[in-house]
Amino acid sequence: DIQVTQSPFTLSASVGDRVTITCRASQNINNWLAWYQQKPGKAPKLLIYKASSLQSGVPSRFSGSGSGTEFTLTISSLQPDDLATYYCQQYNSYSFYSFGQGTKLEIK
Amino acid sequence: QLQLRESGPGLVKPSETLSLTCTVSGDSLSRGAYYWGWIRQPPGKGLEWIGNIYNSRNTYYNPSLKSRVTISVDTSQNQFSLNLRSVTAADTAVYYCARGEGDFDSWGQGTLVTVSS
Numbered sequence: 001d002i003q004v005t006q007s008p009f010t011l012s013a014s015v016g017d018r019v020t021i022t023c024r025a026s027q028n029i030n031n032w033l034a035w036y037q038q039k040p041g042k043a044p045k046l047l048i049y050k051a052s053s054l055q056s057g058v059p060s061r062f063s064g065s066g067s068g069t070e071f072t073l074t075i076s077s078l079q080p081d082d083l084a085t086y087y088c089q090q091y092n093s094y095s096f097y098s099f100g101q102g103t104k105l106e107i108k
Numbered sequence: 109q110l111q112l113r114e115s116g117p118g119l120v121k122p123s124e125t126l127s128l129t130c131t132v133s134g135d136s137l138s139r140g141a142y143y144w145g146w147i148r149q150p151p152g153k154g155l156e157w158i159g160n161i162y163n164s165r166n167t168y169y170n171p172s173l174k175s176r177v178t179i180s181v182d183t184s185q186n187q188f189s190l191n192l193r194s195v196t197a198a199d200t201a202v203y204y205c206a207r208g209e210g211d212f213d214s215w216g217q218g219t220l221v222t223v224s225s
Contacts, residue, residue, distance in 0.1 A: 001171060034211035036155075043204055043215035044155065055213065087155055091210035094143070095168045097157040 002026050004033075004090050006100035014108045019075040021103045023088035028068050032092040035064055035073045037084045038102075044087060048073065083107050110134035112205050112216035120199075120223050126192040130205030130216060131185070137164065138183040143208050146179060146190045148201040149218075156201075160208075161188055195223045 003026040013019050023033065031051035036044035046055045048064035051071055061076045075082055088100040116128035130144070137144065146158040159169035164181045178191045192199060200223045206212035 032210060036212075038155075043218050044212070045215075046211055046213050049211040049213075089155075089157075089211065091208075094160070094162070094210070096170070097145075097160075097210075099147075099155040099157065102154045 001096050002029060002090055002092055002098060004088055004098055004100045006086075006088055006103050008103060009101065010104045010106065012106045012108050013078050015078055015080060017078045019078050019082075019105065021073045021086055021088075021105075023066075023071045023073070023100050025069045025071075025090055025092075029090045029092035031067045032090060033064075033066070033071050034089045034091065035062075036087045036089065037082075038087065039084045047086075078107070080107055110207065110214045112207065112214060114203060114205050114216045114219040116219060116221070118220060118222060120195055120221060121225050122196055122223055123194055126190070126195050126199060126203075126221055126223070128190045128203055128205075128219065128221070129187050130189070131187050132207075133186070135207065136183075137181050137186050137188060140164065143210070144179075144181070144188045145206050145208060145212060147204045147206060147212070147215075148199075149204070150198075150201045158190065158192075158203075197223050199223050 033051045035048040038044040052064045085102045111133045140163040143160040143162045145160040161179045176193045181188045202218040204218045206215045
């Protein structure tokens with residue numbers, strides 16, 4: 001089964017900073033990777049699908065890149081509303097999905 | 109507008125079966141266009157994929173839960189359901205239902221299920 005590993009576990013940054021979160025897959029998943037934002041007490045929200053496609057309605061400061069085994073989520077200019085935990089998810093095979101451990105983003 | 113809503117008991121006794129239903133509005137399960145899934149999140153922890161159902165009959169489960177899980181669809185009610193057998197305290201979590209094509213683009217608000225005697 002394919003596992004995905006996120007880093008860092010926690011991240012503290014200031015408003016306006018460029019922020020990057022990394023997700024590594026245990027084997028090649030092509031571009032079958034999604035990123036989610038989860039705010040406290042809420043369901044996850046899809047930000048990016050197929051590694052780099054921006055979900056409708058998501059601000060353009062969010063972007064995704066990568067393919068194969070290494071992927072990144074970038075927030076180009078951090079906003080106070082971006083306080084959340086971020087998860088990656090691989091879906092290379094319809095028979096098994098897996099999520100990363102999550103990255104908690106804190107605003108300095 | 110698509111909406112998903114989970115429902116079911118908030119408290120289940122150890123060794124019993126956890127049963128949840130997801131009611132879908134704004135899309136038809138019989139259309140067979142999407143995967144419909146269950147994901148859970150233990151308190152303070154990360155997300156765990158439980159399984160999906162596709163085209164009302166094709167099911168896919170997390171190997172770690174496969175022996176205890178059944179996902180089914182009732183197209184007449186536009187609902188899909190989760191049954192998790194022989195639960196323990198480790199199954200205490202917020203359970204989400206969701207729609208997707210690999211990624212999950214729509215989620216229910218989640219329901220907390222506590223396993224305790």
